[in-house]
Amino acid sequence: MRAFCEKVITPTDASWRYHKYLMPYLPFSWHYHPEYEICLTLNSKGMRHIGDHIEEYGELDLVFVGPNLPHTWQSEANQDGSEQIVYVAQIPVKWLDKLARDHKELQGLLPMLARSLKGIKYSKECAIEAKALFEAMDNAGATQRLFLLLDLLDKMQHDSEQVTLSTPMFAFGKQMEQDNGKLNQVIEFIYQHYTDNLYADQLAELAHMSTNHFHRYFKQRTECTLTEFINRLRIGKACKLLVTSSSPISVISDQCGFNNVSNFNRRFLAFKGCTPRKFRQQLINHNLIN
Template identity: 60%
Template sequence: MKPMCEKVIPSSNSSWRFVKYQLPNIDFNWHYHPEYEICLTLNSQGLRYIGDHIEEYSEPDLVFVGPHMPHTWHSSINEDESTQIVYVAQIPKLWLDGQVAEHPEMQGLEEMLERSSRGIFYSPESTEKALSLFQQMESADPFSRYILLMNLLNVMLKDAQSKLLSSRFFTYGDKTDSGIDKLDRVIEYIYGNFDRGLYADELAAIAHMSTNHFHRFFKKRTERTLTEFINQLRIGKACKLLINSNHPISVISDQCGFNNISNFNRQFLSIKGSTPSRFRKSLRLKHAQ
């Protein structure tokens, strides 16, 4: 089966992506991407596929996968129907390689990054430490999360019991995927026009797809619906305006492409856990202290 190329979008105000999944089970999703990936799987058991390596796993399971390495996990629903948890950090290769090249303190990571091209499995001791760091990332601000990521890489680097997974003979040479070019064109268009009404049919036309096909395509590639992606982008812009301007909230709502203030307040609360007015007030209180 040919792996699918996944488009990774960094978290808000970050150079990399952090996400926590809570799932009834993990579906087989054979894919690759240009980013490094650190994956911690909990309360789950099944099969782990990394390159040409297939192995049974049980929780907890910590693996580091290098860029363009096809991989997936696959599990069934637990007998007690309890939730399976997956923490993921996806880190752009150019960014992390640049960090290592520019900072002498990080040059010890070079060998581990090279080894990740075969997938690296880590010891229970490192996995336990990684879990604590991932849990702290959940509520951390972007800068604190960056520091936690550096701590996580350091934990992995010091693990003398880590082991390689895929064989050194395995390479995935066919990295061409026309879907990536289509998605890049669509996302570029969204970024340039998110402050006005955007409709699925016009975006589908850019990708040369039917509207129904485009919705499925976008969700599979970004792990978000089109509406979720656009709203997150708009709320991110709104946060900057709330911080850096004194514009009334109704004006900011219009500038960010929301059709009415009620919808803006509802989406802001859903994504940020706060209303726009409370968000702005809390920032002003912090600055006044």
């Protein structure tokens, strides 16, 4: 599951790209690009993948994706046949970084821009405000769209409920290749094989390190242990299967690479705060209510 690099074309009359997508469903399209991206997804529910973070999403999903952070949303067609809406603002890094640095009024954006390397999810209230701004962009000229973008960034900056999503170094591109080439290779291998049996000495050899050095290096660069990183991916896949399939818990445990159901239940509880069975039941109850 290797991410591809998307080429973003900026319009000739603007410094950044705005687009509104109307789609019957959102296909899995694992990609990255060197631009910042603000993405608002409406009338859609499915699974959101941001770096190593995998989570169910629903209506009014507002996320800020940093440069070279791989991402995709995935959904099925709506039962009523209605179109799913995705608003996107893709912003060149040099332009936005310079704008924020050079203007005192915008320097408060800098910490959020740095955190976007992990991906940031915003509250429903912030997403509602973003919806109004994106809708206004639809009929606005280039100058007015710029003012609306700055307003949107300001509202995102002040959202007290924003949360980061991925581990910090899960990114592609030149910076990753220069500073973390060894880690880049290892993470890609993990992402392709995380449901298999993976061993630290195997990955250390891939990075041309001793096993002890590799453990320290991995923890320093990703802010989590190798086991935590792999289990995060496995639990993310489990959440997806619990949402999209009726397979027994034991089958999902095997599909996600856990050696037994007890271990799966324990790891799931540690990451999600409930057991897999309760997680699925909560979704069923939520769907019945809605």
